[in-house]
Amino acid sequence: MVSVLAVSDETIETLWSTQVRSLDVDLVLGAGDLPFEYLEYLTDALNAPCVFVPGNHDADLTGYSAGRVGWMRAGLPSAWPGPVGAVNADRTIVSAAGLRIAGLGGSIRYNDGPNQWTQRxxxxxxxxxxRTESWKRTVRGDLRGVDVLLTHSPPFGVGDDTDPAHVGFECLDDVVRSLQPQLLLHGHIHPHGQTPEDLELHGTTVLNTVGYTLLEIEPGGRAAENVPTIVRRRHGT
Structure with a gap:
């Protein structure tokens, strides 16, 4: 069982303090729109790896790659603007703390800011x-399932809102059908201190993790016996 601290959108005072060290956490998952210093602090204080996707209020992280001599962008040395030591899972599948995490950051396009995309x-x-998952299964014979789909925005019609900035992404329906993760963790939709309803999409549990959610996940992809356990949560202010 892997203990996971999932965070997004709103900093929690008790987590950005020495009190967080009382948590026994194996992995930090960031669903976007948090100060990168906050993610760095959680990683250091908990001595746990961090995997994140960018939100629509985060810096533009596209085009960066880590080379032998440091970070590069457009073939030139560049300073990495993201959280130090964290792994950006946007548009890829990564492994951390025994879990496989697929990531898709950003929100629906509603102005000219970074990390915003049209439905297309x-x-x-x-x-x-x-495609990455299909290649691993077909070519490499890697049959391990995806444990978590980490997104900033929710799927369209599943935990999203109706205003232009908070409509969910239609494509997540197909992604969930294809990857069949245990969990879809998202942010972006502020519940203003209330606990939003936990939802389901094609057998995948969909959780809004604005604020934080502490949960336990059994590695191995979606299976009847793999039911994530929510230990504690706080949904913002």
Missing amino acids: QQRRRARSLT
Whole structure:
């Protein structure tokens, strides 16, 4: 069982303090729109790896790659603007603390800010996730399931809102069908201190993790016996 601290959108005072060290956490998952310093602090204080996707209020992290001599962008040395030591899972599938995590960051496009996409653009971006998984299963014979789909925005019609900035992504329906993760963790939709309803999409549990959610996940992808356990949660202010 892997203990996971999932966070997004709103900093929690007790987590950004020495009190967080009382938590026994194996992995930090960031669903976007948090200060990168906050993710760095959680990683250091908990001595746990961090996997994240960017939100629509985060810096533009596209085009960066880590090389032998440091970070590069457009073939030139560049300073990495993201959280130090954390793994950006946007448009890829990564392994951390025994879990496989697929990531898709950003929100629906509603102005000229970074990490915003039209439905068509996000659909194209999402194909890299399903193609990567299909290649691993077909070519490499890797039959391990995806444990977590980590997104900033929720699926369209499943935990999203109706205003132009908070409509969910239609393509996540196909991504969930293809990857069949145990969990879809998202942020972006502020519940204003209330506990939003936990939802389901094609057998995958969909959780809004604005604020934080502490949960336990059994590795191995979606299976009848793999039911994530929510230990504690706080949904913002």
